[in-house]
Amino acid sequence: MRIVILAALMMTLVSAFVLYSSNYDTRQLEERVADQERAIEKARGDIAVLKAERAHLGRPERIEPLARAMGLGPATEQQLAASAAEALARATAESAAAPHKGGR
Amino acid sequence: MSIAPDDIDQAGADAGDAGMAGPRGANGPLRTLIATVGMALFFMAIGAQLVRLALMGLGEDSISLTSTVAQSFARPDIVDRNGRLLATDVEAYSLFADPARVIDRDEVVEKLALVFSDLDRAALRKDLSDRSRRFVWVRRGLSPRTAQEVHDLGLPGLDFRRELRRAYPGGRLAGHLLGYVNIDNKGVAGIERYVDDVVGVESVQGATLAERPPVRLSIDIGVQHAVEAELADAVRRYEAKGAAGLVLDVNSGEVLAAASLPTVDPARPNMSLDTGNLDKIAGSTFELGSVFKTLTVAMALDAALVTPETVVDVRKELPAGRFTIKDLHPLRRPLSVAEIFIHSSNVGAAILATQAGTPHVQDFLRRLQLLEPMRTEAGPIAAPQLPQRWGDVETMTIAYGHGIAVAPLQFAAAAATAINGGHKLTPTFIKRQPDSSIAEIPLLSTATSDSMRVLMRRNVADRVGTGKRAEVNGYEVGGKTGTAEMPGVGGYREKAVISSFLAAFPMSNPRYLVFVLLFEPKGTQEAGGEVLASRNAAPTAGRVVARVGPLLGLLPAQAAAPGASSVAFDGASPAKYEAR
Numbered sequence: 147m148r149i150v151i152l153a154a155l156m157m158t159l160v161s162a163f164v165l166y167s168s169n170y171d172t173r174q175l176e177e178r179v180a181d182q183e184r185a186i187e188k189a190r191g192d193i194a195v196l197k198a199e200r201a202h203l204g205r206p207e208r209i210e211p212l213a214r215a216m217g218l219g220p221a222t223e224q225q226l227a228a229s230a231a232e233a234l235a236r237a238t239a240e241s242a243a244a245p246h247k248g249g250r
Numbered sequence: 251m252s253i254a255p256d257d258i259d260q261a262g263a264d265a266g267d268a269g270m271a272g273p274r275g276a277n278g279p280l281r282t283l284i285a286t287v288g289m290a291l292f293f294m295a296i297g298a299q300l301v302r303l304a305l306m307g308l309g310e311d312s313i314s315l316t317s318t319v320a321q322s323f324a325r326p327d328i329v330d331r332n333g334r335l336l337a338t339d340v341e342a343y344s345l346f347a348d349p350a351r352v353i354d355r356d357e358v359v360e361k362l363a364l365v366f367s368d369l370d371r372a373a374l375r376k377d378l379s380d381r382s383r384r385f386v387w388v389r390r391g392l393s394p395r396t397a398q399e400v401h402d403l404g405l406p407g408l409d410f411r412r413e414l415r416r417a418y419p420g421g422r423l424a425g426h427l428l429g430y431v432n433i434d435n436k437g438v439a440g441i442e443r444y445v446d447d448v449v450g451v452e453s454v455q456g457a458t459l460a461e462r463p464p465v466r467l468s469i470d471i472g473v474q475h476a477v478e479a480e481l482a483d484a485v486r487r488y489e490a491k492g493a494a495g496l497v498l499d500v501n502s503g504e505v506l507a508a509a510s511l512p513t514v515d516p517a518r519p520n521m522s523l524d525t526g527n528l529d530k531i532a533g534s535t536f537e538l539g540s541v542f543k544t545l546t547v548a549m550a551l552d553a554a555l556v557t558p559e560t561v562v563d564v565r566k567e568l569p570a571g572r573f574t575i576k577d578l579h580p581l582r583r584p585l586s587v588a589e590i591f592i593h594s595s596n597v598g599a600a601i602l603a604t605q606a607g608t609p610h611v612q613d614f615l616r617r618l619q620l621l622e623p624m625r626t627e628a629g630p631i632a633a634p635q636l637p638q639r640w641g642d643v644e645t646m647t648i649a650y651g652h653g654i655a656v657a658p659l660q661f662a663a664a665a666a667t668a669i670n671g672g673h674k675l676t677p678t679f680i681k682r683q684p685d686s687s688i689a690e691i692p693l694l695s696t697a698t699s700d701s702m703r704v705l706m707r708r709n710v711a712d713r714v715g716t717g718k719r720a721e722v723n724g725y726e727v728g729g730k731t732g733t734a735e736m737p738g739v740g741g742y743r744e745k746a747v748i749s750s751f752l753a754a755f756p757m758s759n760p761r762y763l764v765f766v767l768l769f770e771p772k773g774t775q776e777a778g779g780e781v782l783a784s785r786n787a788a789p790t791a792g793r794v795v796a797r798v799g800p801l802l803g804l805l806p807a808q809a810a811a812p813g814a815s816s817v818a819f820d821g822a823s824p825a826k827y828e829a830r
Contacts, residue, residue: 151286158293165297169304190459191341201335201419206475220476220797223724223806 322413323435323451324460325442328428330471331506331681333464335419337428337442337516339435341457342415343397344390345408349378352407361403362388365396390433391415412457416442422513424474426529427467427628427679430519439522441467441679444627466681468504473497476797477507481766484790485511488771493790494530497798498662498763500670500754502688503677506762506802508532508659530767532631535655538767539734540783541665541752542651543599547591547705548668549614550602552698558588558705564597571643575600575650591705592715594731596650603649604642611645617693618664619674620656627679632657651734658750662765665752669706669728669760672699706730707757716784720753720792724806725799728760729753729791731783736770746770749783751791761804766791 202208213219227233328337352358355378363369366389377386390413392400397410416431429440437446445451445465452460481493497507510530514521521527528534550556563584568575577595590598603611615621623633635655637644647653659677666675672694682688706728709715716731732750735742750767754760766787771777777785799806 154290158297161297162300165300165304169300172304187458191457194338194459195340197335198338198340198417198419201338202421204334205420205423206471206479207421207423210475210479221800223722223796223800226800226805228805 321434321453321455323446324414324454324458325416325431325435325437325445325451326449326460326462327464328441328445329464329466330469330474331466331504332470333466334471336424336467336469336471337416337418339414339459340417341412342390343392343394343410344413345388345392345397345400345410347378347386347388348407348409349381349383349386350407352378352405355379358405358407361405362400365399365403414454414457414459416517418516420471422515423471423478424469424508425514425516426510426522426531426533427469427508428516429628430516430522432519438519440516440628441465442516443629448627468499468506468679468681469508470506470801472801473798474507474509476801477794478509478511478513480790480794480797481509481511483793484766484768484771484786487776488768488774488786490768490771490786492530492769494658494767494769495790495794496531496659496662496765497794498666498677498765500666500675500760500763502682503663503666503675504682505659505677505679507798508679530658530769532626532628532657532659535632535635535657536748536767537652537655537734537737538658538661538750539651539732539748540594540596540599541661541730541732541750542654543591543594543649544665544668544702544706544730544752545615545618545620546599546602546649547587548694548698548702549606549611550587551701552614552672552694553606553610555605556587556602558586558701560587561585562587562590562598562601564590564595564601566597568597568600568646570600570646575646588705588708591730592709592712594716599649600646603645608640608642608645611648612640615648615654615664618667620654620660620664624657624660624663624677626659626677631660634660651732658765658767662752662763665765666754666763667693668702669699669754669757669763671696703728703754703757703760706754710753717751717753717788719784720751720788720795722755722792722796722799725795725804726756726758726807727753727792727795728755728757729788731788733781733783745781747781749781749787751783751787753791753795755795755799756804756807762798762802764791764794764798766794 227236325337325339327335327339329335347358355375358378359369359371359375362374363371369389374388377383388408392410400408401410414435416435418425418428427440429437429442431437431442436451437443449462449465452458452462477495477497481495484490485493493509493511495507495509496505498505508531510528510533512527514527516522530536551558556562561584564577565580565582565584575596577593577597579593580597581589581593581595585593585595585598587598587602589595590602606614612621621634621636624631634657637648637653644653663675663677667673671690672692674691674693706717707726708728709731710717710720710727710729712718717727717729720727720729730752732748732752734748734750735744736746736748737743738746748767748769749771750765753764753766755762755764768783768787768790771781771786773779773781
């Protein structure tokens with residue numbers, strides 16, 4: 147009988163300790179989850195801002211003057227061909243016809 | 251606890267034999283048992299409580315006090331047909347004051363005025379003097395830098411909330427179409443309103459971004475910019491007061507670009523409310539003039555009253571009520587129906603309409619959805635303005651586009667029906683799913699549509715055609731000019747016109763319709779001193795086609811091999827700019 151009671155006492159103490167430590171772990175994990183959720187939230191916010199900034203920097207209103215300053219222009223119907231081979235043939239013919247003129 | 255197990259057994263065995271167990275002997279084991287069970291229950295309760303706490307935690311220990319004060323909405327992004335961003339939510343700081351905690355009211359107001367130069371000091375002082383309030387907005391939607399400046403002032407009683415704020419990275423691009431939101435991030439007009447009403451927004455505290463997938467418009471940012479840039483160029487060239495233009499897919503009804511100059515910034519809602527900045531594509535109606543003859547001729551052909559070769563005597567001016575209908579450049583000979591279209595004869599168009607009769611004209615225009623109010627995702631289109639009494643005189647003037655005022659988008663949808671094979675077209679600003687089939691409701695015969703294609707092409711390809719300045723090498727442009735005098739006080743103003751050009755390409759199998767309008771252009775040197783659409787709107791439409799054709803991936807005729815696909819690349823190739 148005494149052994150049983152001692153064993154029960156030990157069990158109680160051990161389980162109390164296990165419970166306490168797992169409770170402690172849980173809280174730590176909860177804090178980590180909250181931290182990571184905050185980090186995710188922040189990252190999402192940052193992504194939204196970066197996406198908006200990328201779109202803002204890539205807006206045609208800004209790109210067009212820059213491209214024109216580099217000597218580029220809107221694509222013309224002359225620059226479209228049905229296949230790569232045809233485009234090559236056309237370019238060769240053009241450069242043969244007018245060797246001094248740069249393609250544009 | 252002091253009795254050994256043996257003793258209990260013995261006591262139990264002895265009880266029967268002796269028959270005289272004392273009160274202490276009988277109670278001892280029972281009391282022990284009760285104590286043991288009690289202790290066990292006690293420990294079990296503690297254990298259960300520990301388990302409960304471990305599993306559930308302590309619960310929420312923070313209470314939100316400002317929940318009812320500041321509510322805002324998380325909105326899905328708006329992207330163009332290729333996934334390029336047009337509108338998104340970003341986090342911003344909003345400054346509020348707690349009057350009960352403000353120590354020196356005047357110091358707060360004066361120091362804040364250093365950061366916000368346009369601060370209304372009197373109003374803020376009044377707000378702060380009411381100590382019973384615990385929450386007063388000072389300024390919302392601050393950038394992080396401004397928020398830091400305010401923070402550095404170190405004033406007690408001020409605090410920030412993180413909120414969502416709508417950002418339009420494209421600036422003014424497609425501003426009219428996008429609409430705008432109010433300070434709580436709720437859609438008020440345009441597509442933003444559609445997002446609230448149909449797609450749905452999430453009511454949030456603080457700055458939680460929306461989880462919904464983006465709203466995908468039919469607009470193509472590249473095409474939209476090209477149209478806006480060419481229109482701005484035309485406004486400069488012809489010294490016009492405004493301009494509008496749209497690109498419409500004649501088969502699916504998708505609008506690829508809708509521009510109205512002067513443009514508005516969706517981030518500044520006040521701009522959109524200015525009457526000078528009204529949307530000219532869907533928000534206003536105009537008497538469009540001769541472009542309307544496209545529909546008159548289509549009606550006459552569809553009713554089989556005439557063929558393009560039928561000759562009509564247009565030499566005499568037509569009396570119509572108080573005035574007479576005459577041609578601008580009369581040719582003084584009978585014209586075929588095709589020539590009426592190409593030379594834009596008012597008399598000819600009026601004769602064709604009279605021949606059909608008023609009920610038939612009304613029926614035809616109703617079938618093309620021109621007489622009823624129409625709506626798109628961006629809200630209702632301005633309702634058509636019809637004559638109050640529609641008699642034969644009105645039928646004659648409507649034949650060449652006067653006496654009826656419609657929104658350009660609604661007209662473009664009707665005109666597209668005349669060339670897309672004759673099926674019904676409903677304009678949309680939302681991209682269609684590639685697999686969704688469009689129910690083809692025939693409104694006109696295919697033969698009518700074929701004839702109209704030929705006529706419109708001739709009007710541009712012909713040396714005498716009014717639209718010859720819209721020609722673009724390889725794209726088989728077809729179209730019709732329109733120069734409409736604008737109504738003024740007590741009649742029409744002769745030199746104030748709306749010149750427009752209705753174009754479509756490629757005419758052998760039309761894919762896109764381009765409609766360009768210039769408001770009150772001047773007879774500049776470039777336009778030969780004239781305000782006619784053939785000198786300003788037609789070349790503008792030509793420049794728009796030349797620029798958007800390659801963007802849309804259309805292969806010009808000279809490059810396409812016979813029988814091969816007319817598409818150079820898939821302009822709608824998915825996920826090119828996809829962010830996710």
